[in-house]
Amino acid sequence: MTGFVMGDHFMEVVPMGEGCSETLFKLIKDKRIISCAACVNPPSQMPAVWDITSIVRKDKVRFLSTLPGFSIIPACEDSHxxxxxxxxxxxxxxxxxxAISNFGLFEFYILPPLEGSKSNLAIVRYKGTASRTSPAGAGVADSDQISAPTSQSQAAKASSQLGNYVETVKSFQRNYVTAHPSYLKTLGQAHSSWIFGAVAELVDNARDAKATKLEIAINKFYSKIACKEIPMLSLIDDGHGMNHADIQRMISFGHGQTEVDDPNHIGMYGIGFKTGTMRLGKDALVLTQTTNSRSIAFLSQSLNEGKDNLEIPIVSYRRVGPSMEVDTDVQNKDAAKLYLKIIKRYSPFDKYLIGEKVGIFGADGTGTQIYMWNLDEWGSDYSLQWETGIAGGSSFHQGGIFIRSKRTRCRPGQISLSVPLDYCLKSYLEVIFLNPRMKIYVQGALVRSRPLAKSLNKTTVENDTILGKPVQLTLGRSQLEWEQANCGIFLYWHGRLIEAYKRVGSMIHNGDCGRGIIGVADVTKIMDDGNGCVWVHSNKQGFQDCEAYAVLEQWLGEKANEYIDKYVDKIQLRKGNASAKPDHEWVQCDQCRKWRMLSTDFDSKTLPSQWFCYMKPYNGLCDTPEESISSGTITISTKRHGYNTKDPRNSFREREASRSEGISNYASDSEEDDVKVIVKRARARESHARSCKKN
Known part of the structure; x- marks a missing residue:
């Protein structure tokens, strides 16, 4: 690991003036770690690991007093x-x-403290070797032609060799991980095609932490590095937080997958935090708190720019009585002070801002705060566009976060240019979870969750078995999607949206064929191979090409075509501006977060912004189980509005006028006030063509 480069740092063990720099490294012998230490004003970029190759008597190295030197101080991570x-x-x-350690062009001599001294500081003498280095265990090389690098090219070569020296060392605890800094940019490419996929990774982490509230916002902060205000994206949740081991696991590069696929947990691969934050910005700071601990971690491209090995400093605290103190079981106070100094230098956070953010948790609160800056750019501006809402304003004056390009993602059979889910964060978060429970705020405005399976008209529920595993598909018509000329299947995994508006069956070749038709399916069981692995991409924005997915696609296409043939191919004339209301109105309790079914003729828009189960029109209790749609049935609205009750034998021109005002492509059950005119699609197109010729 390349050392931390810093200025004006002060350590308790030894005073240092302005301009001093420290480099962290591991001191080992026989592949066993002795301790982490820091170099004070080293001559060049130091290697991540110092391997002691030999220990000789001091009187055998008589020329040491003529060599330049520097000091090293301990930066121990634990009491061991x-x-x-x-x-x-x-x-x-x-x-x-x-003690002697060799590194390419350099040879280091670690001298013992002076007799009687109790200082924990050690002096290091060094020299460069122009032709060769001392063989391990041979003591000192011959003194001929030995000098420190004199030219810039030679020094650069030495620095490169030292920085590339990597040794795998196991330690009791680590406050950093080792990798090349360019890997951070590579991680961000996992969501290169759609930046909201990066936001979703962090939302997943909040849900996995059992958070009940998540706030997403972009605000301006002053950057002492840029000398101006810069935008900072923040995600703040009230989950159970992370202890030191948890946050180490999160910032480490991947982890072993669990043997059992937990349907209540979204994270699987251990890379979501890294891929998400590094796509959204170049720098990220994490502040997390549990009931007994608090940790700060800093994942930064700015800090690691120009270095050969990646550094991710972590500072951890533990609760002692009413206050938090440095956790000396995972690092000593000197190391904690060093890491905090690094964070303050390379981020907009000083001790006052850190204290302000810690105050968000409260005295006994828990949760995680993630802050990202140096946000991804789009030309001369940022990829994300944000608006701050007006406090107390209407829904039209609420803030939001958008993708600046507002481009629609490519899908087979796409005919609509209006897909808000593709570029509006609130629209995406409305449907991101199959059974939404967590309150999500964007720019201070509450996201009104939209459980798709419960908001459809002419709903059917299909149950079947695919490759021996059960699957349920809910199909129906959405008035909103019909107006926007959208259609397709929403596929969820572990209750989280993976694919949206997936065209299947005849929708692939003719997007207008299934206009407004929406399907919802949770395919968690189908996408599990039974051995702890799943056929879901690591970015959780698609499924792998496998047998289960191919069979699922075919089955979805068949069911969608059956639904279209049964309902869509029947054209029913009605009055203009009539809408296909959902079969039931649903409202979510702000206390128990359960969804309550209301009658179709009730207008849920008249309910207050905060609604509870005891209130009208439900008048119930939070303990009551949540209702669900019966399987294998078609639910019909209890009240219909706006159907044409005129004589079906009216003139063709009158019917065409009604057709231009609004056509419902869905049949209803027979009622006296319903008029159904069944016409084949081909016949309708033929008649329309003839009328055009006559005109």
Missing amino acids: QEKEWGQFLNFLQKHNRV
Whole structure:
């Protein structure tokens, strides 16, 4: 790991002036770690690991006083390393020994402390080798032609060799991970085609943490680096938070998949946080708190720019009485101070802003806060566009976050240019979960969840078995999607939207064929191979090409075609401006977060912004189980509006006028006030063509 480069840092063990710099490294011998340490004003970029190749008597290295040097101080991560560091210095001092470590063009000599000294600081002498280095265990190389690098090219070569020296070392605890900084940019490419996929990764983490509330916002903060205000994207949840081990696992690059596929957990691959944050911005800070701990982690491209190894500093605290103190079980106070100094230097966060954000948790609160800046750019502006709403304003004056390009994603049979889900974050979050429970706010405005399966007209529920696994598909008509000329199947996995508006069957070749038809299916069981692996892309925006998915596509196409043949191919004339209302109105309780079914003739828009189960028209209790649509049935609205009750034998021109005002492509059950005129589509097109010729 390349060391941290910093300025004006002050350590308790030794005073340093302005302009000092420190480089962290691991000191090991025989592939066992002694301790983490920091170089003070090193001559060049230091390697991540110092491997002691030999220890010789000091009197055998008589020219040490003529060599340049620098000092190293301990940066122990735990009490075990503190003990090992002390024993290492005591051994050198007691036996008057010098520890030698070789790195390409450099040779380092770690000297023992002065006799009688109790300082934990060690002096390092170094020299460059123009032709060769000392063989391991051979003591000191010959003194001929030995000098430090004198030219810029030679120094650059030495720095490159040192930075590329990588050794795998296991330690008791680590406050960083090692990888090349360019990997951060690579991670961000997982969501290169759609930036909202990156936001979804962080929303998933909040749901997995059992959060009941999530706030997403973009606000301006002053950056001392840019010397101006910059936008910062934040996600703040009230979940159970993360302890030190949890946040290490989150910032580590992937983790082993669980053997059992947990249907209540979305995260699987251990890369969602990295791919999400690095797509949204170059720098991210995480502040998380549990009932007994608090941690700060800093994932930054700015910090690691120009380095050979990636650094991700973490500072962890533990609760001691009413306050939080540095957790010395995972790092000492010197290391914590060093990491905090790095965070303050390379981010807009100082101790006051950090304190302000910690205050959001409250005295005993839990949760996670993620802040991202240096946001992704679109030309001379940012990829994301945001609006701040007016406090107390109507729904038309609420804020939002949008994709600046407002481009529609490509889908087979696409005929609509209006797909708000593709570029409006609130529209996407309305349907991101199959059974939404968590309250989500965007720019301070509550996202009104829209459970698709419960908001359809002429709803049918199909149950079947695919490759021995059960599957349920809900099909129906959405007035909103009909008006926007959209259609398709929404596929959920673990209750989270993976594919939206998936065209199947005849929809692929003719998007207008199934206009307004929406299907909803949770395919968690089908996409599980039974061995702990799932056929879902790591970015959770699509499914892998596999047998289960191919069979599922075919089955969805057959069911969609059956629905279209049964209902859509029957053309019913009605009055203009009539809408296909959902079979039932649904409202969500702000206390228990359960969805309550209301009658179709009730206008849910008249309900207050905060509604509870005891209120009208439900007048019930939160303990009552949530209602669901019966399987294998067709539910019909209890009240119809706007159907044409005139004589069906009216003139062709009158029917054409009615047709231009609004045509319902869905048949209804027979009623006295319903008029059904059944016409084949081909016949309708032929008649329309003849009328055009006459005109």
